[in-house]
Amino acid sequence: MESVEISVIVPVYNVEAYIEEAMVSLLDQLTAGVEVIVVDDGSPDGSIGLVRRVLERYPQWRDQVRIVTQRNAGVSAARNRGIALAEGRYLAFLDPDDLLLKGYFEALGAVLREHPEVEVVGFNAIYFTHSERGEPRGTRALDIHREPRHYRAGAPDAEARMAQVIHSGQWYVWAGLYHRRLFDGREFDRTLSMFEDAMLIPELYLAAGEIVCLDRALLGYRINPSSAVxxxxxxxLDDIRRVIARYRELVRAHRGEQRSNHALSVFCGLVRDYHFTLQRRYPLRRAVEMMRGEFALLIEGRPDLDQALADHLAGLEFKRRSLFRHPYLYNLSKRLALQLRALSRGQRPRIA
Known part of the structure; x- marks a missing residue:
């Protein structure tokens, strides 16, 4: 096989119902210079048998696909194993219940040709509930990047561009292509059961010398009712609090540096996600109290951070700012919007 440009890492555990479609979406568009590393995380079902059967239909790619097996250690350990084995200059990640959309490698290859020094390529995705013959159905957009972005360290407007790049606050490992240099001394935290992406991916962005963000969907993210998320x-909840604490400490430790401002943007995005996650377990009042508690920990004993937080929130668009400043009104308006949408579809709205 010629030199490897991209390594795609696929962790596999108990995904017998979905892995065939995921592998077909990958192998249908595989190209020279791309290797696939399937990490069997001790899966007790027939997932790996299905992977092997799919590979039999693509003999031309046999030398570009490796299957490695380990004792069950979780998705972070499986990804870390794949990273350690990868030979590519760039790393990509596909979860075994998701799908690569058509044009995935074509779009990424075009960016690499135009920006040979790029270290992160971010892109959008779609949510989907089911599929028919490998095509996503029940879809809706996941717009991580609402417009194309380009950041290069050292450029006159570099800090403003980085602020735009990280503003989305959505950190999914599968929504990007990453230079393997960024993983030197970094890996997924094996002790996290959730939010392992959010712990690591912002650090990769902050460490990158050049970033290109596409406003194009390249991946289908399956909404799986049985999924841990x-x-x-x-x-x-303890996991996401640990992630929030990590970026809270970055903000506090680097105050006065641009790194602190960018970490503050990441922190606020994580607190937003924390609030929405809390609402799936606690009443709204409790969720609001816990969200505000994270902000209190950030500014405790630091009046400089109190002002920095106020300045940051003032710069957010109205919808996001209102969640933090007026959470009860925000949630009321969101509930009313959902009820109006249900009425417009001829459905009976839920009264909560």
Whole structure:
């Protein structure tokens, strides 16, 4: 096989119902210079058998696909194993219940040709509920990047561009292509059961010398009712609190530097996600109190951060700012909007 440009890492555990479609979406558009590393995380079902059967239909790619097996250690350990084995200059990630959309490698290859020094390529995705013959159905947009962005360290407007890039506050490992240099000394935290992406991916962005963001969807993210992200246990809330604490400390430690401002943007995005996650477990009043508690920890004993936070919130668009400043009104307006949408579709609105 010729030199490897991109390594795609696919962790596999108990995904017998979905892995065939995921692999087909990948192998249908595989190209020279791309390797695939399938990490069997001790899956007890027939997932890996299905992977092997799919590979039999693509003999031309046999030398570009590796299957490695380990004892069950979780998705972070599986991804870390794939990273350690990868030979590509760039790393991409596909979860085994998701789909690569058509044109994935074509779009990424075009960016790499135009920006040979790029270190992160971010892109959008779509949510989907089911699929028919490998095509996503029940879709809606996941617009992480609402317009194309380009950041290069050292440019006159570099800090403003970085602020725009990280403003979305949505940190999914599968929504990007990453130079392997960024993983030197970094890996996914094996002790996190959720939000392992949010712990690591912002750091990759902040460490990158050049970033290109596409406003194009390249991946389909399956909304799976049995997925861990659709149920909330206290341990999972502990995980996101750990991630928030990590970026809170970055803000406090680097005050006066641009790194602190960017970390503050990440922090606020994580607190927003925390609030929405809390609402799936607690009444609204409790969720609001816990969200405000995170801000209190940020500014505790630091009047300089109190002002920095106020300045940051003032710069947010109205919808996002209102969540933090007027959470009860925000949630009321959101509930009314959902009820109006249901009425417009001829459905009976839920009264909560």
């Amino acid at each position: 659709n149920s909330v246990a206290e341990r999972q």
